[in-house]
Amino acid sequence: MDKRAVNLKNCVLVAALLPLVFLVVRSYLGELTANPIEYVSQATGWWTLCFLSITLAITPIRKLFKFQWIFPLRRLFGLIAFFYACVHLATWVVLDQFFDFESMLLDIKDRPYITIGMSAFVITSILAYTSRKSIRLALGPQRWVHIHRLIYVIAILGVTHFYLIVKRDTTEPLVFAAIIAVLLAARFIARQKK
Amino acid sequence: MKYLIPKIKENEVTSRDLFENRREWLKMMGALSLGSTIAPATLWAAAGRKLGPLEKSLYSTTEEATAFKDVTRYNNFYEFGTGKEDPVKFADSLKTDGWKISVGGEVAKPTVFDMDQLLKKFPLEERIYRLRCVEAWSMVIPWVGFPLHKLIRAVQPTGSAKYVEFVTLHDPEQMPGQRSPILEWPYREGLRLDEALHPLTILSVGVFGEVLPNQNGAPIRLVVPWKYGFKSAKSIVQINLTETQPKTAWNLANSREYGFYSNVNPAVNHPRWSQRKERRIGEFRKRETLPFNGYGEWVASLYSGMDLEKFF
Numbered sequence A: 001m002d003k004r005a006v007n008l009k010n011c012v013l014v015a016a017l018l019p020l021v022f023l024v025v026r027s028y029l030g031e032l033t034a035n036p037i038e039y040v041s042q043a044t045g046w047w048t049l050c051f052l053s054i055t056l057a058i059t060p061i062r063k064l065f066k067f068q069w070i071f072p073l074r075r076l077f078g079l080i081a082f083f084y085a086c087v088h089l090a091t092w093v094v095l096d097q098f099f100d101f102e103s104m105l106l107d108i109k110d111r112p113y114i115t116i117g118m119s120a121f122v123i124t125s126i127l128a129y130t131s132r133k134s135i136r137l138a139l140g141p142q143r144w145v146h147i148h149r150l151i152y153v154i155a156i157l158g159v160t161h162f163y164l165i166v167k168r169d170t171t172e173p174l175v176f177a178a179i180i181a182v183l184l185a186a187r188f189i190a191r192q193k194k
Numbered sequence B: 001m002k003y004l005i006p007k008i009k010e011n012e013v014t015s016r017d018l019f020e021n022r023r024e025w026l027k028m029m030g031a032l033s034l035g036s037t038i039a040p041a042t043l044w045a046a047a048g049r050k051l052g053p054l055e056k057s058l059y060s061t062t063e064e065a066t067a068f069k070d071v072t073r074y075n076n077f078y079e080f081g082t083g084k085e086d087p088v089k090f091a092d093s094l095k096t097d098g099w100k101i102s103v104g105g106e107v108a109k110p111t112v113f114d115m116d117q118l119l120k121k122f123p124l125e126e127r128i129y130r131l132r133c134v135e136a137w138s139m140v141i142p143w144v145g146f147p148l149h150k151l152i153r154a155v156q157p158t159g160s161a162k163y164v165e166f167v168t169l170h171d172p173e174q175m176p177g178q179r180s181p182i183l184e185w186p187y188r189e190g191l192r193l194d195e196a197l198h199p200l201t202i203l204s205v206g207v208f209g210e211v212l213p214n215q216n217g218a219p220i221r222l223v224v225p226w227k228y229g230f231k232s233a234k235s236i237v238q239i240n241l242t243e244t245q246p247k248t249a250w251n252l253a254n255s256r257e258y259g260f261y262s263n264v265n266p267a268v269n270h271p272r273w274s275q276r277k278e279r280r281i282g283e284f285r286k287r288e289t290l291p292f293n294g295y296g297e298w299v300a301s302l303y304s305g306m307d308l309e310k311f312f
């Protein structure tokens, strides 16, 4: 890999960790409202969905603008999304539920938004695992691409999860839904043209 | 039905600073006598003014109050935005001077009160209550107010009064959140008449011994401690006694999730939040949620014979 690509990746990695750094700093400053656990839960979920959307945008951007240099970032953004999903899940298990397994199982069973979030997380883990080069080679390009189309399923589950949480003001989840719909459509149109 | 209304006369005001420093407070207990200050005629004033003298109530919990800064900055008050800290940022636009509250419907003496009239007529008490939000968090809040039954008795309900409706101010100029149709405005809430007459049900005009800050529902709001927080309508301009069950804001928005009764009930499953437990603001571990938010000994009898999973 050439040096510029490595530098780019490092920059992206540092930038992508900033939201988490800010979250930690602000929690020390007591700026995360009276209910910091809820705040962290929402912030990490929001960033997970954000990085998922960015990951989805890489291929359309590369094709549309012929930005070949952007391509190596696809896996990186995907892994960053996975990283935020792990922090998001850990927030729930450790801070919110404090390892109360009975409550967590009941939540997975009774609360559709948790069931859906959990499903999204499981699929995300599979994609993170199979993103390794050795596994990609072992699977062969075609099967690998098929499996990794599941990212659309993750995005749709993620938006649905968000939509189900908000009580009345559905603006934000609908904005994410619109972004993801556009990215999906771009993909589809590009394929038709080929 | 008869209720015992416990009363202790004391010339104490429990102020915000005292709550912020509980230990000091306990030390000072005996010696304490904060001169409470303003004459009733000029009592009604901007948020932050001290209210008093206050009677203490046996209905108050002895649990430690939630920090003043949390009670007054972490609010659900969609009239000022859906974010928890939107109300504290934006509620300045609410004008509470000259506030009037009209009490009517199925009553013999419909009356329009201004705040001074209310405060002259009904002595203020301090009521330290648990507040349980449907979003599975809770607080302990030292309200200042008076029992709603006193107001209702004063206007003399007729025989056909069965319910009480509470209506919040509707004015998008003062309440910019009302420009977006997230709820059907004005915010409306309701109680059965016996719930409204229950001595635990109060109209509150203050917290921590001070006039209610706007974001907490100034100048006058309902507090029904055994029900989820959204039942306690804020910034009330109208109270109507009605024959039929009033329509209520959250029930109109989503009747599957928010029932008319909305009694705190860990056994009734909610699709968004487990109601088994709650996080007390300021604490890390969750605690078990109690039926009727711990007020069962006083209110459970209101619902004897009712299937509370059906009438949730």
Ligand code: HEM
Pocket: A038, A041, A042, A043, A044, A045, A046, A047, A048, A049, A052, A085, A088, A089, A092, A114, A117, A118, A119, A120, A121, A124, A154, A158, A159, A161, A162, A165
């Ligand atoms: C890839 C998977 C996931 C994505 C994309 C995702 C995304 C989100 C988003 C966007 C929010 C709302 C943020 C906001 O209100 O601004 C959220 C909230 C939340 N998520 Fe997730 N999530 C995922 C997985 C999970 C999992 C596995 C769990 C736990 C089992 C979970 C539990 C929660 C909870 C409890 C909240 C709500 C916090 C609150 O409002 O109190 N999520 N998530």
